[in-house]
Amino acid sequence: MDRIYLSPPDVGPREREALLRAFDSGWVAPVGPEIDAFESEMVRYLSGASREYHPDGSPRDDLFCTALSSGTAALHLALLLSRIEPGDRVLVSDFTFVASANAVRYCGAEPVFLDSDRSTWNLDPDCLAEALETLSREGAPARALICTDLYGQCADYGRIAPLCRAHGISLIQDAAEAVGTVYQNPTSHDDPLNGPAGLQGDYGIFSFNGNKLLTTGGGGMLISKNQSDADRARFLATQAKEPLPHYQHEEVGFNYRMGNLTAAIGRGQLSRLPDLISSRQQTFVAYQEALAPYPEIRWIPYGATGQPNYWLSCLLLDPSATAVTPDLLRKALDAQGIESRPLWKPMHLQPLYRENRIFGGSVSEDLYSHGLCLPSGSGLTPDERNRVIQVVSQTLKAHRSEG
Ligand SMILES: Cc1ncc(COP(=O)(O)O)c(C=O)c1O
Known part of the structure; x- marks a missing residue:
């Protein structure tokens, strides 16, 4: 594969x-x-x-x-x-x-x-x-x-x-x-x-x-x-x-x-x-629809300020609703040959910028701790998308039954 x-x-x-x-x-x-x-x-x-x-x-x-x-x-x-x-x-x-x-x-x-x-x-x-x-x-x-x-x-x-x-x-x-x-x-x-x-x-x-x-x-x-x-x-x-x-x-x-x-x-x-965008939008919508039975997932608030280009399909895992962490999910995806990435690590947490001044910081830290970006390329096929959906749903399900 x-x-x-x-x-x-x-x-x-x-x-x-x-x-x-x-x-x-x-x-x-x-x-x-x-x-x-x-x-x-x-x-x-x-x-x-x-x-x-x-x-x-x-x-x-x-x-x-x-x-x-x-x-x-x-x-x-x-x-x-x-x-x-x-x-x-x-x-x-x-x-x-x-x-x-x-x-x-x-x-x-x-x-x-x-x-x-x-x-x-x-x-x-x-x-x-x-x-x-x-x-x-x-x-x-x-x-x-x-x-x-x-x-x-x-x-x-x-x-x-x-x-x-x-x-x-x-x-x-x-x-x-x-x-x-x-x-x-x-x-x-x-x-x-x-x-x-x-x-x-x-x-x-x-x-x-x-x-x-x-x-x-x-x-x-x-x-x-x-x-x-x-x-x-x-x-x-x-x-x-x-x-x-x-x-x-x-x-x-x-x-x-x-x-x-x-x-x-x-x-x-x-x-x-327009095609590059609509393909990424389709992927985001497909993920949202297929993973709707999992309320422990919250999606990036696309649409808050107009029409996004849906560059990456990003999710947050609600720690009060699941024991699955972004790292656990990333490893489960990786084991099935699927790349995913944590959200950007905030600048104030970077060793390079640790001494710099920050106003606030708790929201970006929270997003970083709970978020993951799923495969989103405009060339992603429906079959590939389904492979991603399967691993995400199986991982969440497995930890539900554990709980
Ligand atoms: C928010 C942001 N700013 C700046 C850059 C830098 O762009 P480049 O890699 O083309 O230098 C990137 C991406 O790489 C980015 O995501």
Whole structure:
């Protein structure tokens, strides 16, 4: 039996054809027509109101996409564009992947972590308000916020964005996991922030890592809102080379541009975006339906802030209702050739960030202790899905009869 992976790349003939087209063109370089086309197609996609993909749609002229070597590079550039300097404090979601915090360290700045809201698993706006007030009162106000859209669901920007604006800090939306997600303010249908994820902050970023819903094998995108930021991002991403015939450098830059072959794969994936999402949605719904007889499972609250992209099907095991722990379930799945993963370990529990300040922390700890991500790849077949369902239900059943 083949091993079932958590979220493997789902690439096929369309991506292969695009890759060969790019290869045959001779543009095997970090410049080329595929990069330009991937950026403009992403702008067109983001210019629409939904997660549909219209390659010929008209682009908004206040959106700029810069294709980069990774989502982490995009976060780093967003912080530099926000003029973050050594010693600055930057607020960061506690419940996230380490890249969100590491980018702050690249700038010599200090991440300060904020707990999650139980109803979305994303950053808690009340915690943000408290941190902004407290740090200002202490005379060392935060300079920016990196807010993660966890597992493909947007944070509550209807509350978060006004708080950032009121305190004059840059809002960087870490939508690494949320390509294709659509934000909807739960209390306002007219909120101008409603629309594709990536646009709710001053800057947005996507990741196209191998495990993401849309993959290029490795890559990222920075979304900015004006031409001068986009020009500066490109300049910094190409070693800050001055526009002169010879190599002239007046400040430190980075080698952060995406390659032309990589961008071609991205174009193929972007054209399949609605299908990639609907396949993951079907998996999530199938898990929920088949495992409905097990009230000891609670599911990620997808739908709390609009249409998620269903990147990963995540569950919580209620410790008051079952003796099955996430670790026990993970091992049972692994024994049957199925990969699953604990939820992100909160930043304040990481040895790397143990000394950093945290506002709250009990919600993210609780989610981490009780959660598990099940296989969710868009290429998962119904048979594979059933194998996962069987192991989960058998494991829960076995421990029920024990009890
Ligand atoms: C929330 C979050 N932020 C940032 C990143 C970094 O993206 P990349 O791996 O493309 O650098 C990832 C994923 O890897 C992520 O999940």
